[in-house]
Amino acid sequence: MARDNRDDLSSPKGLRGPFVHRLGQPSDRFGRFTESVARAMGTPWFLLALTLFCGAWLLYNVIAPVQWRFDSAALGFTALTLILSLQASYAAPLILLAQNRQDDRDRVQIEQDRQRAERNLADTEYLAREVVALRLMVRDLASKDFIRAELRALLEELERDKDTEKAETDG
Numbered sequence: 001m002a003r004d005n006r007d008d009l010s011s012p013k014g015l016r017g018p019f020v021h022r023l024g025q026p027s028d029r030f031g032r033f034t035e036s037v038a039r040a041m042g043t044p045w046f047l048l049a050l051t052l053f054c055g056a057w058l059l060y061n062v063i064a065p066v067q068w069r070f071d072s073a074a075l076g077f078t079a080l081t082l083i084l085s086l087q088a089s090y091a092a093p094l095i096l097l098a099q100n101r102q103d104d105r106d107r108v109q110i111e112q113d114r115q116r117a118e119r120n121l122a123d124t125e126y127l128a129r130e131v132v133a134l135r136l137m138v139r140d141l142a143s144k145d146f147i148r149a150e151l152r153a154l155l156e157e158l159e160r161d162k163d164t165e166k167a168e169t170d171g
Helices: 029-041 044-063 078-140 144-170
Strands: none
Touching: 029 044, 029 078, 044 078
16 A cells, blocks of 8 residues: 655655755755764864954955955945854754754663663662572571581481490490
8 A cells, every 4th residue: 555645744755965865865964064064163263264254354355455345344344244144044053953963862872871771770680689599598508517517416426326336246
């Protein structure tokens, strides 16, 4: 029976490209890309590069001849403001996507830790029961002193029996 995919919103129909597999499932490339961008944006090198870019932009548009300038100080460097706004508008969702992926990984790790803890608890309880059973068995076992005392008693009984037999045969 064919499955009706009209209500399946997980994979848009007709979407193809580097971020979607043949079967319509999203690939992991986009997620890795977002994480690498978010990781790069959180470095001092990114801040340094952005500062140098803005400084060069401002310096060029102040010092260069008027006909070569492409952004005006009189208008508050509108083009630079738009570029930085565009960068920020893309940075925020990419960072959120990277955080969502990290949350998913954390959720899986927590579940695996919980399962491992349950197994460890079950193993510990099993070992505790085994130790108790061994202690009970050892408690019922005869000690060295008990065995020595029993052997001495048997030796004494044998000596008495031997002496009694000797007395009966001599007498």
